[in-house]
Amino acid sequence: MLQAIRFPPQAELAAKVQVDMQQARHPHYGRYLEEFVPGQVFVHPRGFTFLRAQMESFARTYMQCNPLYLNEEYARASGFAGLVASPQMVFNVVLSLGVQNDSEKAMANLGYYDAQYLRPVHELDTIRSLTKVIDRKERGAGKPGIVTIRTLGINQDDQVVLQYERKIMVAGQGDRPSTTPLPAAAVMPAFPWVDEAEVFLPDFPERLPSGLTGPNSWFEDFSVGDIIVHANGRTITDEHLPLTYAVGNTHPLHFDRVFSSGLSGKMSGDPIVYGGLVFAWLEGLASRDVSENSVWELGFTEGYHTQPSIAGDTVAALSRVLAVEDAPGELGAKFGIVSFQLIGVKNISASAALARHGGDLFIKENDKKAMDKEKIDEKIFEIERRLLIRKRG
Template sequence: MAKTNSGRFFEDYTVGQVLKHAVPRTVSGGERALYHALYPARGALYSSDAFARSCGLPASPIDDLATFHVVFGKTVPDVSLNAVANLGYAEGRWHLPVYPGDTLRAESEVIGLKQNSNGKSGVVYVRTRGLNQRDETVMDYVRWVMVRKGNPDAPAPETVLPDLKTVVDPADLVLPEGLDFTGYDFDLAGEPHRWGDYEIGEKIDHVDGVTIEEAEHMLATRLWQNTAKVHFDATFRPDGQRLIYGGHIISMARALSFNGLANAQMIVALNGGAHANPCFSGDTVKAWSEVIDKAETSAPGVGALRLRLVAVKATASPFALRGEDGKYLPDVLLDLDYWALCPM
């Protein structure tokens, strides 16, 4: 009997299938240190226990996206080991902060399937939950991924497309218990801009850029225990290049957005997202944001900003997103729609 695992192919999924992912992970301050080494992340809430306590939290949490990466990485062997590409996200919510010492695991349910017209691959939709050691949901999200067929002659499954919300309603945002920005220290945070200083429709060029290095993206992918072959094996793609993990681009763009959005401290929802074009080592990534919406919250001094975060290659025109045909321009890498909490 074979002992090794070649991963699931498109024909191995069925709607309603529940996947309980292996290898729980206890996070520590090491995750924070490595996260901040990989990305120019400077959010005060995630850098200082004292700052976090002044905002009503017991200590500085692990970065929201680090939590996402840990949970995401758990799912890869069961969902996207044979992926062509990770395509998009929806209905993501962070339910609880994660602190050093918490142990995270993940489980996913298959909620949709659609075979591609070429018959060689298909799109798998899953809803994933990340849980802590108390079986509390710390975050959940939907993602869809294009997966190869192992047997091209396998019959196509019935097409099932999930009905997904385009945005998480502000009333459904989960705010960390005790969060209070009434005593927020703008000097220590790094910028003076409050919730009220941002206008719907405003676009912000984050100015800075970072060139993606092969060693750093490989370290990041291993850190999050992401085993997708396209990120490791240069023989897996016809062009002989290793695809940069999409989460690496998300975190890089989010870190770059500090310049202009330093006070958009906590990500609480992921409304949608697309990895528009592949990124490879040597590409220089820049970022810009658009304020899509604003909402008040029940937490003292806390407002919510709905932001579009766009990662582009340095060759892109300012604020360019789509061409006349409606398709993403080739220099656009990421289009991410999320809610973040900001002092009022």
């Protein structure tokens, strides 16, 4: 019910209020290294209600082919309550909600670990995000340190839908002013991380829908060692600037050219494409070959952005099969689990990258120095992911 309130008319005041430069404030966000304290819990602002139009737009923008994210009737016939939000969208939103508190001052995202999708997200679900500081490593005066954090995405029913860990490189405060402090609280907010998490999926019907997926992405189509060279690349344009804010990411490196060009080193210049979007495009490029018949993204780990991307770069993807196994229990009759290594390259086709670099593409970039191997400039991303995939028939 609405209430009627009468406010006085608005008067023009600017000329009557003296400008006092001593009263200027410069709020800024994120945290410097010293401001991360193990045990801290950040309750991130805003939250995000998933709207159908946004869900469909995300799936199409990032070239995803799984009909669970595109076809309402298919999703319902598969046992879900309706159209399913792409796991990549859920991940990007949950991460982005936390940037204002935990990584808006980060110099680099160093890796994603132990990401687990525990529940579906549907239209009108509202997700909020929390982060807990796990560890802070200082590397000496004047050097950036490494902060390990865990982040949760929690729905309107207080259920965890996504949890993951990541590491970020953060500079020290030096003589700069402190950032926005945490609200005063006698007790840190609860942080319901699940150590041995169960995944909550629908009761799949006896007969699943058919005829709307490609012929080569069933569980039986994958064998350990297979290398799948995904045919298409995707050129990224300045579209990435608004797309960054569309998922709520507030780091100026990704949309503020004045900020990005004022940096020093190789990050200086045009805004860097937010890595979550690069991940989403690479996964989308792979989707019709590996995940079109998937009913669930179990999660991912050991994920690294090995080179940045900017507008004008063209990204491409390759997948390598690492493991195949039956799903647990009764699910094993209809589904199997396939583990993939997803590799991203830029400004070269996936086929040409494989021909040029061969097996070195699939070696972690950080391991190459010890192996006396050169890092690959065209390689931009590496991660391992697990999918629950339908069996043929």
